[in-house]
Amino acid sequence: MLIGFVWLSLTKAGVPLDFSFLKDFSKRLGDGFWLTVALSLASLACSLLIGVACAAGQSAKILPLRYLCNIYVGLIRGTPLIMQIYLFFYIVGTAWGIENRFAAGVIILSVFEGAYITEIIRGSLLSIEAAQIEAAKAVGFTGRQTVRYVVLPQMVARTLPALTGQFASIIKDSSLLSIIAVTELTQTIREISATNFRLFECYFTLGVLYLCLTLPISFVSKWLERRYDYGN
């Protein structure tokens, strides 16, 4: 229905669409597409590490560490990504000589998404009932066995669907790295549209390519949710 509405609007506005230019830019589009995939995968891995460490820090007994983790989550979640990209790249990046834009992009995205992943992991940890831990003690599990056989499987079951959803967010958020000229998919499209002025066709293409990445992930997330739903 949405596609039909957009199509109708285009017809009414008298915008003719011509996608014939795509074949001339297929290599650049492919490069941008795979750079987005690589950026997102690298950021997912790093943000997962940050998220796990920070969630552990939030439940640590050392108060300064706990406060530090809470401040990190509060600051990152409370400010827009675009501001973080500018500040990091032009101030922190310049000060510490981070000139590789791919590396800078991965660091910025990881720090940003890490705060959200921290909250996902913390939520999963809090949702594990005390009764399950007590039952683990009662059957004779040691502390380590309780983590291995009770806490981790239940956490994975609760975290994995949300984490997959977050991966889709990382892919979309990576588009903002175009403002520091990381030639990922969005930047590639911006460059192409600047040369041929086919703005609508370029951004339609961009939308379709992002959907090619995010829709399967969304299906996987839903599947994981059903797969691990054991009646919470």
Add this chain to the structure above:
Amino acid sequence: MEIEFRSLSKQFEDHKDVLLPMDFAGDVHALAVIGPSGGGKSTLLRILGGLIAPTAGQVWIGGEKVCYEGAAVEAHRKKIGYVFQLGGLFKHMSAIDNIVTPLIRVHGFSKEQARARADELLGRFGLLTEANKKPAALSGGQQQRVAIARAISAKPKLLLLDEPTSALDPEYTTEVLGIIRELKEERLDFVIVTHEMGFARHACEKVLFLAEGQLLEYGDSDTIFQQPATYKLRSFLGKLLEWNI
């Protein structure tokens, strides 16, 4: 099974006394712990099971002093079977995995031995067709039967049951109590915290009455029910029997 505790007390972090200092010594075969809610029954059972440590006092079970620290308390828990009110099964595991995993990981059974023992118990409790279901897919009565099967699977020296039927419908209550009575007939020693006075009176040999953190009465179940010595027990039983048909 000899159970003994001396000067046992428990105070939680908010300084609320849950158990006031109490002494007890008795040969327990089938013991019911009764009393009003909030009287400390579940706390006493958790102390006996090694799930929480007492604030003061010592506990001996079967002549062995219970130590509440480190590997010693883990070793103690291995010898005890524990059944919770409801929700004591691991939610992410199937019924059979709930039994098999502790047998393998805690008691050193081989996979084949654990599977055979689990099949034997599930078969006995009429649950073989439910073996691969997760707890959420089982009825309350079935969940409790699996919990009992898990608790007795490693042949514990003592079975502790914390209000195992209080969250169940009457038909499931009868079913679960029937199983516990069968276990008693097989000479498995148990302590049950229960509000099922009929079961406490007819299926348990001894009854212990706890109220407001105090151990007020202990004795043969017939005596406790027919000749309550304290006002609190008379009042407690009177309230329970008020609506009996």
